[in-house]
Amino acid sequence: MTAAPRTRVQRRPVHGVLLLDKPLGLSSNQALQKVKWLLRAEKAGHTGTLDPLATGVLPLCFGAATKFSQMHLDADKAYEATLRLGVTTTTGDAEGEVLQERPVAVSDADIAAVLERFTGPQQQVPPMHSALKKDGKALYEYARAGETVERPPRNITVFRLERLPAPESVLQAHPQGKVIKLHAAVSKGTYIRTLAEDIGAALGCGAHLIGLRRVQTGAFGLQGCVTLEALEAMNEAERLQALHPVDILLTGHAPVMLVADDAARFLTGLRRRGTWPDADHLAVYGPPPAPGVAVERVLLGTAHAHAGQLIPTRLLSPLEITQALAQHPPDLPA
Structure with missing residues (x-):
């Protein structure tokens, strides 16, 4: 039995910006390609990536908007991050293998003092598991080969770093162990995974990132976003109406x-x-x-x-x- 021929999508010029609430598990490019297919758009790009394990605000640019997408690579960003204390991993997040487990004995005051220490201008060494390049090769390629290369520290600023409310206890009960949730407003180029590891090291028990949600990038917040599921449920006219005009990228x-x-x-x-x-x-x-x-x-x-x-x-x-x-x-x- 021969398979039915695949229907070829008729592309068309589409211009504007879609603010997507990226779902868990998709890379930024996978999310972009899905939305591009739904819109039947000829040309598309995004304004910076989110890891597959992260969710939240991902501005997608179509047509003429792609001419201005690079401007938002430098935008400040804000995240809600969930840190598991007492466990470090090879990648700094839940995808890596466990390196070490230690008991967690920290107080509210300990956490507050460490968060204050990591607020403000500082230097951060980028993680090995990142897309930054060294001699034309992505750092994660070295990491996968078991190599560690020197990475110069980068200047970043953590504008705001606060505990999010947790029920009853200072350390939330969680299926994965003891966790804390943070709101972090940061400058471009800040790795929240690395920030989580550094906070864990300063607390003396280690930590890694088990959840990350971007709630703001530049002027764009979650309140203006549409989910992939909602977009799939729309008809073509509604999808076009979900697009913002190109000049939303030029608010500054x-x-x-x-x-x-x-x-x-x-x-x-x-x-x-x-x-x-x-x-x-x-x-x-x-x-x-x-x-x-x-x-x-x-x-x-x-x-x-x-x-x-x-x-x-x-x-x-x-x-x-x-x-x-x-x-x-x-x-x-x-």
Whole structure:
């Protein structure tokens, strides 16, 4: 009996940002490919990865939004982390093999003192089980081969590190042993696995990470996210409506509005002269490309201003602008 031929998905241009609440067990790329398939999108990317064992906020970029995805690699992030005390592993998380088990005899005061010690600017040595590269090879490849290589410490900042409420006792009862739950707001490049290991070492009993949920990345929090299960239950029109406009990625950019003539020239990459003060990050808008479109402005791209000149940085194409308008027209202000 011959197998039925697979239906080929007809891809289409899709522009915008989907804030996904990534499920447990999927890599960031697996989650991206699933959403890309559901949207039938031609082009997609993400703004930084989450480990398969982590859940939570994962912004996914489609079409024109991929031009600005790199900007969010540097975003500060916040996590809810669950640490199992008394056990260390080869990877610093639940995927690794147990290295050592020790008794746990710590108090509330001990934990509070250690958390205070790990709050603020500091240096952190990246873990061997990470995608950072050394001589063109990912660190986890060395680790899998049983090798340990030197990793220079990196400057990070832990802005906030707090215990999350636990019922009754300082150490929550848990099927996996004694655990504490933390809220950690950190700068880019901070490894929560390493932070968990360092906290465990400072407590004198060791620790590893058994749960991690990203609750914030940049301006994006869980409240704006959609789950993969919810997305699968939607029809195609609803999935498109779940997308945010491309300029949600540019919330830290000051807006600049150009008249039609300047907008057309700006889109060709030409600098414009004006009275703009010097600025590094600008979101540039212009009038809609065709009369009768019920919007006041459309995103043209990003720019910086210097000496009275508006200098393009990343531009949308006229086709991308037209497609984005047709797909998800912005609402007029009230």
